[in-house]
Amino acid sequence: MQDHTDLSTVDLTGLRRGQWISAISRIGEADGFSEPLGRRHHGVFVERGHTLLVSFETLPGIEVLSETATPLGWSMALDEGWSSLAVISSRDTWFRDERIYAFFDQLMDDGFFDEFEQVIFYGAGPCGYAAAAFSVAAPGARVVILQPQATLDPRVTEWDDRFAEARRVDFTSRYGYAPDMLDAADHAWVLYDPRERLDAMHSALFERPNVTRFRMPFMGGALQGDLIELGLIGPLLTAAASGDLGTLDFARLIRARRDHTPYLRKLLAKLEKDGRRNLAKMLCRNVSLRLDAPRFRRRLEALQALR
Template sequence: MQQKTHSFPPDLSRLARGEWLGALRKIGQQNGFAEPLGKSHAGIFVEQGDTLLVTFESMPGIEALSETRTPLGFDMVAAHGWSSLSILSHGDTWFRDPRVYGFFDQLLDDGFFDDFEKVIFFGAGPCGYAAAAYSVAAPGARVLVLQPQATLDPRVTEWDDRFYEQRRRDFTSRYGFAPDMLDAAQHAYVLYDPRETLDAMHSALFERRNVTRLRMPFMGGALQSDLLTLDLMPSLLKAVSEDRLGTYEFAQMMRARRDHPPYLRKLLARLDSDERDGLAQLLCQNVVARMHAPRFRRRLAELESLNDGI
């Protein structure tokens, strides 16, 4: 494999959109390839190691989530010497485009994925749908997806009212129903918050012999952002690559939530909603003993005053 990555990831955060796209294209051309896939998509390949991470990401998502404004795969190039294939979209397209179909057909025909010892597909939300759907092009791949949609075909998921306008897209032809496309995967992991009803309903459609569904209660509907904040994405992807992301290992990683204010706030809100004042008081006591948390300190004072008045 090539060793042309220099210092990865490069910092592209200060570039205007046009310059940024040009810089990404140049990185691909220098280290592997860069291929436009119609007006809405592109592929950027960086060749480095024998493990390939295939990520599906939207350009607005990269701008919002990456400090260096680079695809997630670039971080794994730096951390573990992996190769990276980033499939990018200009927005939430679910990657339903004949040019994208043809791109993966060509990779399959060329034996592109056969050059790697391990192949991992990753995506979140609409990109999670795509990661699961296109993983069929690399039989034996591992797959990690966060709160993915199974399909937006209203005949199957008419209960999902979040994406009405996207229902006009074709989800019934090639690479269509994402859970079925996982049949060729070595193993897939679906992460979701069971309290996010629609995400949980989609996750149930992924139930398969080679799929492990991992619950993240009280983490909400922005799992990728939270996992990046907790610095857990590299560990999760490494565990997937080594076939060791079991329930116990995942639970150990998720202990990091105990220091994550958004998670703690959601947990407190649920306890208050259920009027479980005793547990809410214990939670507040635990949090204020470990970190600066004015909201929890105020709530603890309220709960203690209620107890004093009994």
């Protein structure tokens, strides 16, 4: 039996992009498969356990968010023994490409997803769109997506002016409207900050009987980076895999944000903007007692000095 690559020893930081693709391709070919999908996309499968994580990621995102410049699914392979199928793009493409459609068609024809006891799809932002859209290829899968877009078809979401360069992308053909593609999923969880207006509007389009939408106020528009910093991506995925991701479970996990200063700063700014000075003082006092937070201590002193 061929030994698996020890992913704990893999560090791809500092590689040029061509070198990086070559490195992950070698690991994929040794441990599963690697498949180029045109000029902008690549698929890498690393076989481990009977749970498969299908993660959609961008190369710039991997470079910024991973300490070892490796796909997120590889950390789940290390920590949980899961298999990983990482579908990677060179930039934000929403994975709208005929080669991607054909790739998932072939996986379905080959019965690839049927070989696993549990399949989880994951992505954030444009990658969250793709995770939802392509989850239809694995009926019964579970889906975890962070602040996803539902579509960028201007006839549906003309109010979203953030992605002008994607207006010409076809969101009406196969695997097109992400919320409809979730109909075959066992369950999906959509995480978003309701104070991010456009993210909240997209989230509303995902309302379905088999979709749970979790609000994360004051977390902002970069949920994936914050959740990685809080160490919550793995627990969220494992909870989704086990089916233990109800409202109470999520609330317990997200309590970790009480120690996350970007969240606390946004919350303090909101309290002060609304003139809720007593609550602002209580927040500053609580944070000052628990954390090394000079800014909150100084603000507490300033608030206490006010009559």
